[in-house]
Amino acid sequence: MADQSHSFISYYKRATSPLVVLLLLQEHTMYGYEISSEMAARSNGMFTIAVLYPVLYRLEEQGFIEAGHTEVIEGRARTYYQITEAGRQYLKQSLKEYNEMDAFLKALSNAE
Numbered sequence: 001m002a003d004q005s006h007s008f009i010s011y012y013k014r015a016t017s018p019l020v021v022l023l024l025l026q027e028h029t030m031y032g033y034e035i036s037s038e039m040a041a042r043s044n045g046m047f048t049i050a051v052l053y054p055v056l057y058r059l060e061e062q063g064f065i066e067a068g069h070t071e072v073i074e075g076r077a078r079t080y081y082q083i084t085e086a087g088r089q090y091l092k093q094s095l096k097e098y099n100e101m102d103a104f105l106k107a108l109s110n111a112e
Helices: 008-027 032-042 052-061 085-110
Strands: 065-073 076-083
Touching: 008 032, 008 052, 008 065, 008 076, 008 085, 032 052, 032 076, 052 065, 076 085
Parallel strands: none
Antiparallel strands: 065 076
16 A cells, blocks of 8 residues: 555645635635635545645745634634735636646546
8 A cells, every 4th residue: 555645645735735725715714724624525525634734824924815813712712814915816827827737637648
């Protein structure tokens, strides 16, 4: 059995997780656990990120998202994140590149 940490799906999730986060935040402001829950629910549990917060922090450092207000509910802090205009532009360009790569792979696989 293959090492799951080096499987295609693990690399794919790492590569696309910023896009998934930005796509979700494009809909509305969310907090971390909500983002994670939405990913899992919409993918029927297939797309989950074990380490979501490093993705959020990196996107924030890059200026693609920003942390908004923080609420404390039942003793737990919830920081809400929202996409920035730079994040929307990055997402638009990245989805264009993703779709081009997807079309190439489909064409290549149909060439056989």
